[in-house]
Amino acid sequence: MARFYLRPTAFVDTPIGFDGEVTRLAGGLLWHSAYELIERHEGRASKRLVPVSEAGSLPDEVQAIVARLAAPRVPLTLGTRTIRFDQSQVAAILNVTPDSFSDGGATYGDPEAAAEAGVRMAGEGAAFVDVGGESTRPKGEPVWAGDEVARVVPVIERLARAGVAISIDTRKAEVMEAALAAGAGIVNDVSALLHDDRALDIVVRAGCPVVLMHAGDPNDLHERTLGPDPLLQVYDWLEARVATVEAAGVPRAKIIVDPGIGFGKTIADNLALLNGLALFQGLGCPLMLGASRKRMIGALSNEAPADQRLGGSVALALNGAMLGAQILRVHDVPETVQALRVWRGLRDQALTSA
Template sequence: MIIPPAARLYFRPTAFIDAASGAAGRSLRLAGGPLHFSALEVIALLGGKRVAQPLIPVARLHAFLATLDEEQQAAAHAILARLTAPRAPLALGPRTIRLDRPQAMAILNMTPDSFSDGGVHIGDPAAAAAAGMAMVEAGAAILDIGGESTRPGAATVAEDEEMARTLPIIERLAAVGAIISIDTRKAAVMEAALAAGAHIVNDVSALCHDPRALELVARAGCPVILMHHLGTPATMQDAPRYEDVLIDVHDWLEARILAAEAAGIDRARIIVDPGIGFGKTLRHNLALLNGLSLFHGLGCPILLGASRKRLIGALSNDAPADRRLGGSIALALSGAAQGAQLLRVHDVFETVQALDIWRGLHDAAFT
């Protein structure tokens, strides 16, 4: 297939195989993780439209690259280097989180109004900390603590209230060695949480909401999760529209990575999240989930947060949030099967067990 010289190219790893032994030259390892891919879907974009979408076996990749013009070849080699480069482990206080396997990030909301677990631990830091430690014991690598709901339609919470909800729990959990992520859009909350013992900033606005956030995270030198969103929690589900949701979200995250790097944040400390449910329809969410492996080309670990979300209910007879365990595990395994390094989940024990079985099956294929 002839690719127009002016087309921008995107590469999505696919055709994953169980074992790479005996497949030399016919597969590549994805991001230093357990998966190997034997083909690439090449998406050629011209004038904002897909003009070609060939599936190129890895065995024929060099021949395909030779058909491209010089600029396309250079871009392709840069993307391929990012697709295959191992993701550096996260060195966080007393522990190191390896990213050569999928890890669970547990959700611990200190809010009265989060869509699934709002109000469970509000006003009881001791009980919240005990719940957090139980999730660590169940296999969570990271605890993601938030004091402001960002569900569709949620109202903004004042900084001091957000701190009052989260800091006592962070202090308790940091004191016993838990790895903690602070889920916030506000620089003041980020700063206070990091001082209290948090290790990671998880910002659903990708450091867009607060003008101080970029500089603060750069100065702190901590890992940061940049999540795609459209609008604000109050408006994001008001008829969201995209030209091509997979490409649009990829390009938006790429722009946020470049902005973070310009502010002094090392790309090796950046994690990307496509923002399932944040300004997306069911069709948009499914396109992102099915095309998730495209985001490895950004050269950053991928976080997938789909646990108990509305799309599960939409696909399963409107099941309420507390009856979406099966769907949550299905989406977690789908993410792992496309190389997602972090899975943000409510149901830690069940998800970690599912991942253990997935890894056991995969490891057995090598032997």
């Protein structure tokens, strides 16, 4: 039986003057004039371009994807804060670990300094701050849940008192519970709620948004499990995981998907995912992209170390925005926010001068 996928393509600067020929992507700043229709049958994939004006001729089983591609993403409400997805938002990375690959130890053991850094990043334009107490780098040392709680909760409490929106980056149910009680509003789980048997129930009972990320294996995040078509394989995996989490009681509007750049993937895999990123909009969920300072940037730029990957990080963030990513998870907040504001200016000018 054939399986179909749709990737938005042939983006245009403005919809003005193209009535019936373009459609808006996920209620955001992008309009496209065609779909790449991918048909996979017995392990072989074929592709063809279909103009937006001919979307009605697509197979019946594809029409649901067409609708999800066009549907605006529902804003997230976190207490008194509302995070809208009509344009790309920035999530600031705040590691409170001694061994994270890019900034390990910068604020480790000093909750006050960590919270000050988080408040600063919120002031620089981050929609929310993603707090993590365990490094997920290759060969990173596992952290006991109690130690992870001790690292993150004092920081989250301070950030919450300052009015900062917070996500907790963890795959442990005990840490999720403690972080949510301390003031976090989103769970960001690199194992997509598969590492800990209690994690899904915690999220369902909390009624909070959750980020489901693709990785090689819930317990070995960097084991490579992908075959020759990583884009479709990651899409299928996320589609199945979203369906499971939704069936358990988490509304699709509160599920965020992340293709997991750098987790169990080669450089070629990562590039395929980044080039095909718009495909994931077919899941109907906000899309998070976390490519900041990743090893692939160094591999493509003379092995630049993690603290010298700003240019590559901003380039990947902008590429993500131009393919519809609603959330960009980054280390370098002011530089990314500035780049997005300039890009937004280009989009606004195109609309007003058409």
